[in-house]
Amino acid sequence: MPGPDKPLLSVLRGQKAEKTPIWLMRQAGRYLPEYRALRAEKGGFLNLVYDPDAAAEITLQPIRRFGFDGAILFSDILIVPYALGQDLRFEAGEGPRLSPPLVDAALAGLEAVPGRLEPIYRTVDKVKAALPPKTTFLGFAGSPWTVATYMVAGQGSKEQAEARRYAYRDPVAFQEILDAIASMTVDYLSGQVRAGVEAVQLFDSWAGSLSPQQFEQWVVAPNARIVSDFKSRHPDVPVIGFPKGAGGKLAAYARGVGVDAIGLDETVDPAWAAAELPDGLPVQGNLDPLALIAGGAALESAVARIISAFGERPHIFNLGHGILQDTPIAHVEQLLKLVRQ
Ligand code: CP3
Numbered sequence: 001m002p003g004p005d006k007p008l009l010s011v012l013r014g015q016k017a018e019k020t021p022i023w024l025m026r027q028a029g030r031y032l033p034e035y036r037a038l039r040a041e042k043g044g045f046l047n048l049v050y051d052p053d054a055a056a057e058i059t060l061q062p063i064r065r066f067g068f069d070g071a072i073l074f075s076d077i078l079i080v081p082y083a084l085g086q087d088l089r090f091e092a093g094e095g096p097r098l099s100p101p102l103v104d105a106a107l108a109g110l111e112a113v114p115g116r117l118e119p120i121y122r123t124v125d126k127v128k129a130a131l132p133p134k135t136t137f138l139g140f141a142g143s144p145w146t147v148a149t150y151m152v153a154g155q156g157s158k159e160q161a162e163a164r165r166y167a168y169r170d171p172v173a174f175q176e177i178l179d180a181i182a183s184m185t186v187d188y189l190s191g192q193v194r195a196g197v198e199a200v201q202l203f204d205s206w207a208g209s210l211s212p213q214q215f216e217q218w219v220v221a222p223n224a225r226i227v228s229d230f231k232s233r234h235p236d237v238p239v240i241g242f243p244k245g246a247g248g249k250l251a252a253y254a255r256g257v258g259v260d261a262i263g264l265d266e267t268v269d270p271a272w273a274a275a276e277l278p279d280g281l282p283v284q285g286n287l288d289p290l291a292l293i294a295g296g297a298a299l300e301s302a303v304a305r306i307i308s309a310f311g312e313r314p315h316i317f318n319l320g321h322g323i324l325q326d327t328p329i330a331h332v333e334q335l336l337k338l339v340r341q
Contacts, residue, residue, distance in 0.1 A: 008069040008136035011282050011314045012199050012238035012261050020307060020315055022339045023070030023138070024332070025242075026322030027062040031329070034061050045090040049075050050119050056126035063135055065329075066336055070136045070316075071127060073192065075120050077142025077203055080184050081151045083117050085110030101154025103162055107177055117188050121195040128196035139197030141185045143204035143243075144178040144222040151177060160209045167218075182222050186229045193234050201240040201263065202226065205321070207253075208245015215249050220256040227258045240284060244321060251276050266291075266320025270309030282314035287335075289319045295331040303338045 008021040029035055035058055039048060048054045058074040078096050082088040084107075086098040100109075124139070131137055145163075152174075153162035167174040189200050207219045227239050242263030243253050254262050254277050264273055264285035273283060291302040306317070317339045323332075 005134055006136050006198070007134065008316060009198055009238070011316050012136075012240070014260075014280060014282060014314055016314050020310075020317045020339055021069035021136075022317040022336065023068040023072065024062075024319050024323050025072075027066075027068060027072060028058045028074045029323065030325040031323055031327045031332075032061055032065070034065075044092075045076075046088065049079065052119055052122035052126055055120075055123040056130065059123070059127045060130055063132065066332060067132075068336075069134070070138050071131055072138045072140060072201070073120070073124060073127065073197060075123070075140075077140070077147055077205075078150060079117065079120060080141060080147055080181060080188060083112060083114055083188070084151070084180060084184055085112050086151060095156050096150065098150055098154045101162075102152045102177060103154070103166060107173065107180060112184070114184075114187070117191055120188075121191050124192055124195035124197055136199060137197045138199050138201055138240075139189060139192035140201040140203060141189055142181075143202045143207070143219065143226075143241075144181040144185070145210070145218040146204050146206045147181045147185075148174070148177050148218075149206050151181070160206050164209070164214075167214075178218060178222050182226050182229075185226055186233075189226075189230055190233050193237050197237075199238040199240065199260075200230075201242055202259075204241070204243040204246075206245070207243035207249075208247065212249065215246070216252070216256070219243055219246070219249075220253055223253075223257045223259075231258075242284075251278070254278050254281055261314075261316070263318065264320065268320075270306050274309050274313060280313070282316065283310055284316040284318045286318070286320040289321060289324050289327070292319065292331050292335060293324060293327050295328065295334055299331065299334060300338060303335065307339070 007017050011017050042048050042054055055074045059071055063071050078088055081098050089097045149160040149163040152166050238260035240261045240263055241257050241259035244265045246253055261282035266286050266288035268286055291299050
């Protein structure tokens, strides 16, 4: 049983902490020289993900350097489309490529390869054996809408227009894509838990591009299904939902999805969230990654504002989205000092 010895996990279970626990989205990555060195040696991002020793090492790098309260598994949200049978490439400077894109090919033509998830579970196993006892181990997956935007377009797309157009043209086929992602995602998260993660986060990075009705249909409904299926297998494992860009729809998300905690991006006013989100719901966030790059007094006042706004709620300190590549290490150190003061 996780006791008070894991501060981040306690907050996810609804307890208020004396000292706000902290981790950062994308904390394992290119702003770290030790990450860049290992990536150069292994010759590419997917080579790292599919080498459990390297992926475990990268998961642990930010824990060793900074002592964050949470370690997030090193992998990517696009591993699920890969397991659904699309080919996946990451080329330097180009971003991810999935083929065939589902604008050109039917989902039914893909042959799922669930074995592509197995090496990730070996990474979890290795991290678990090496993690400090106070550190909470977080797994993750992308949410169906966000993952579908990549599966449909075959790559990142401006305002997710390819996927939105596709869904207007063929709502039935689009719903089938969301359902296939949701099913694979429940298996994937469940596999991560069986291998040793203690909580999971659902990244809906593109939740902000939808109308209220689409948000209900493609964000709230599929995430609610994932949470309910996941909870029937793992009732005690907390789920963090991160519907980036949801703004005024956050309260509907919190009520409709059934997450244990909600991630807030930097466009959300902490005072609004503190007042409008369901009582007692733990929140995570929401420092602007650019304030972390700025450092100094700007960082100090931004951190103070967030900590004081969430004083009455269980709160996990994080960024509003992933840490940027040109973030100075010294500013991450300053942030940890400020949060732990
Ligand atoms: O947070 C962590 O440290 C854990 C690992 C993690 C990665 N990606 C590693 C990664 C997590 C949780 C993700 C999530 C992810 N991946 C999201 C959702 C969150 C977000 O940032 O909005 C999305 C949309 C992706 C898809 C993805 N992966 C893109 C568009 C790219 C290319 C753009 C970029 O930032 O390089 C990636 C590559 C990627 N995923 C890298 C890392 C460390 C960079 C790989 C490299 O070049 O070394």
